[in-house]
Amino acid sequence: MPDGELPFAKVVESGVRIEAHLQPGAKRSGFSGLYGERVKIAVMSPPVDGKANEAAVAFLAKSLKRPRSMVELVSGATSRHKVFLVRSDDPDAVMKKLKELV
Numbered sequence: 508m509p510d511g512e513l514p515f516a517k518v519v520e521s522g523v524r525i526e527a528h529l530q531p532g533a534k535r536s537g538f539s540g541l542y543g544e545r546v547k548i549a550v551m552s553p554p555v556d557g558k559a560n561e562a563a564v565a566f567l568a569k570s571l572k573r574p575r576s577m578v579e580l581v582s583g584a585t586s587r588h589k590v591f592l593v594r595s596d597d598p599d600a601v602m603k604k605l606k607e608l609v
Contacts (some may be wrong), residue, residue, distance in 0.1 A: 515546040522577075522594040523601045525567070536566050538581050538609050540564050545588065546609055560584060567591055567595035599601055 515526045528542035533549035540547055550560035560580050567579040573593055583589035595601045 511603065513546075513605060514544045515541070516602060517558060518598040518602065519592070522592055523583075523598045525591045526606070527563070527589045527591060529559060529583075529589050530564075530574070536562065538570075540609075545561070546605075548569065548589075550599065555597055557584070560589070564591070568607055571601055573601070 517524045526545045528545045530539065530547060530549040531552060532607045533539075533552040535549055536550045537548075538546060539549045542572060548563055548566065550559050550566060552558040552587040564580055566580050567573075568575045571593060572577070573595070577594040579592045579594070581590050581592045593601050
């Protein structure tokens, strides 16, 4: 991937939009590389009653050093393909942190 470019993340008006492929029930939570044009996120929580979604939101918030309230699942509640919005006044800082993590 070219320097400065993340195929799964895009700066939008209110922050950064992240397209992800979720792997629930993993042995440990973390970024697991790319899955096509999406970032793969593994979480330990099972895909039951929204627990994996909540775990993914909490994982992103912690990883990006953002308050939990600033990370939102905007689509894909019942799918492995998720779209998250990380609200930020400084989306470039969020993109920089993502580049370090993935």
